[in-house]
Amino acid sequence: MSAVATVTNLTKRYRGVTALDGVSFALTENRIHGLLGRNGAGKTTLMQILTAQNFATSGEVSVFGEHPYENEQVLSRISFIKESQTYPSSLRVTHVLRAARLVYPNWDEEYAQRLVDVFQLPGGRNVRKLSRGMLSALGIVVGLASRAPLTFFDEPYLGLDAVARQLFYDHLLADYTEHPRTIVLSTHLIDEVSDLIEHVLLIDQGRLLLDIEAEALRGQVVTVSGPVAAVDEFTRTGTELHRASLGGTARATVRGDFGPAAHDRARSLGLGLEPSSLQDIVVRLTTSNNGHAAGAGSATANKEAAR
Amino acid sequence: MNRALTVARLQFVVWRAVIGWPWGILALSFLINLALFSAMQENEDFEPTTGGLMSIYIVMLIASISAILQDFPFALGLGVSRRSFYLGNVLQFTVQALVYAAVLYLLAGVEEATDGWGANLRFFGLPFLVVENPVLRFLGFAIPFLLLGFIGIAIALVAKRWGANGLLTLSAVVLAGIGGLAVLATWRGWWSAIGDWFADQPGWALLVGWPALVTLVLAAVSYLVIRRATP
Incomplete structure (x- = not known):
């Protein structure tokens, strides 16, 4: 499969703050990527630079083989739905959808209307009078119905209740299956989307910690429990x-290269072994990277692994 | 270019607001003036000139400011390039200015033909717009729309790109510049020369030429600023 976008040694510095620090990766075509990381890790900045809304300090960005800045060919194939999107004060929900229909070449009006019904959006209401959840739902409708070959969702669920979030995941998966495209989903609700994500990108403090298939990652990180000596051994x-x-x-x-043999070894040591959830993996990797021991009851010193 | 046309159409998604506000406010202003001066019933040689026509130009200024502050982040969020957004807006403002000027031109003609709407009211035909050449007269209506539109765009872009500090810096620079020139002109005794210069300018230059030149400079500078602006 080919890369839709590549980022090479990307660095973004704001006054005194390094938001992105030498980040390199590629987005594979027709795959759902989870862009994970803490608040302020640099996720939004990264997506803003990929969509030419922001400027890199140094490094290379290529989307559909070209630089996205002022590149109509590239930009018209991208949909970037962000939590912080603002709308002109005179627009109603129907106006936003009409504007999106004008701009996105692959826009599916019939699908958009179906989604409006699903999320129970009031078409005649001014966008400034929508609740936080409805505003998020509007972004989701635009993002899905745009059918853009490269779609970014930056924390699109703010204010949405659990039912609406599940509706979003279901529709995203269904539409993605029917119309494969490259999706980047930035989120904090990792457990909710762990089945959805095929590829994991984890950034922390502007640095890329993980760039790996979700399936491969799940096999790599395990949690073992049992007598201290046996745990040490494992x-x-x-x-x-x-x-x-x-x-x-x-x-x-x-974290390691754990195959079936590792399971046997754990059993022979008398240890319980379970694969860690994606959320656990992200939390553990992020905290161990920061050098902060997390979790209650960690009486012994956190063994800082040389990374 | 196709994309710029799309942006221009984007503005008309809310065409009721785009057209309704300027003309609604102008109509209101006109009706108030008409009622006022009809009620006054002064003698024949009293020819009141109102400043009511200003309202539609002010609305244009506000619209151009909000185009940058509100429409720009929205359009970029939809994947429009800065160039297309700018060209689309320039296109829309220009067409709007020409059409609005044509309407005002016609209304001024009607006003003359009806002796000021039967009330000796001079609302659309402004005294400094009394030029015989119809093309100049038309441009006299159109150019201020464009000038104010681009002043609005330029100011809003400074705010968008450099924030409140940028706006304050710009104000300080403009104030210092104008103030400095005034001091210089007074000190060197240039005022009468400046007055002569203005008096020597032909009517078309003051009405159309210089404002058009300022508009072009603002348009060019704004384009450079928007190319590096972030939504």
């Missing part, structure tokens, strides 16, 4: 990300 084969101890037992999150 973690020697990988990189310990986090440990919580209680009395003589410990519970450790370990």
Whole structure:
């Protein structure tokens, strides 16, 4: 599969703050990417630069083989739905949809209307009078119905209730299956989307920590629990990300190349072994990268792995 | 260019607001003036000139400011390039200015033919617009629309790109510039020369030429500013 976008050594500095620090990766065509990271990690800046809304300090960006800045050919194939999107005060919901229909070449009006019904958006209401959740839903409708070959969703769920969020995930997956395209989903609700995401990009403090298939990542990080000595023995084969101890037992999150043999080894050591959830992996990787021990009851020092 | 046309059409998604506000306010202003001067019933040689026509130009200024502050982030969010957004807006403002000027031109003609709407009211035909040449008269209506439109765009772009500090800096620079020139002119005794210069300018230059030149400069500078602006 070919790359839709590539980023090489991308750095963005604001006055005194490095938002992105030498980030390099590629977005694979027709895949759902999860762009994960804490608040202020640089996710939005990254997407703004990929969509030419912001400017890089240094580094290369290529989207559909070209630089996106002032490039109509590229920009018309991108849809960027962001939580912070503002709308002109005179627009109603129907106006926003009409504007989107004018601009996006692949716009599907019939689908948009269906989504408006699904999310129960009041078409005649002024966008400035929409609730936070409705505003998010409007962005979601625009993002899905635009059918752009490269679609970014930057925390599109703000203010949405659990039902509406699930509706979003369901419609995203269904429409993606029917009309494959490249999607980048930036989110904090990792557990909710862990089944949706095929590729994980994790950034922290402007640096890329992970660029890996979700499936491969799940096999790489496991949590073992049992007697401290046995846990120590097991973690020697990988990189310990986090440990919580209680009395003589410990519970450790370990990253390594764990195949079926590792499961056998854990069993023979008398350890319980479970694959970590995507959310756990992200939390552990991010906190161990920052050097802050997280989690209650971590009496022993966090073994800082040399990375 | 196609994309610029799309942007121009984008503005007309809310065409009721785009057309309704300027003409609605102008109509209101006209009716108030008409009622006022009809009620006054002064003698024949009293020919009141109102400033009511200004209202439609002020609305144009406000519209151009909000085009940058509100429409620009929205259009870029929809994947429009800065160049297309700018060209689309320039196109829309220019067409609007020409059409509006044509309408005002016609209304001024009607006003003359009806002796000021039967009330000796001079609302559309402004005294300094009394030129015989119909083309100049038309441009005299059109150019101020464009001048104010681009002043609005330029000011809003400074605010968009450099924030409140940029706006304050610009104000300070303009104030210092004008003030400095005034001091210089007074000190060197240039005022009468400046007055003569204005008096020597032909009517078309003051009415159309110089404002058009300022408009072009503002348009060019605004384009350079918007190319690096972020929504």
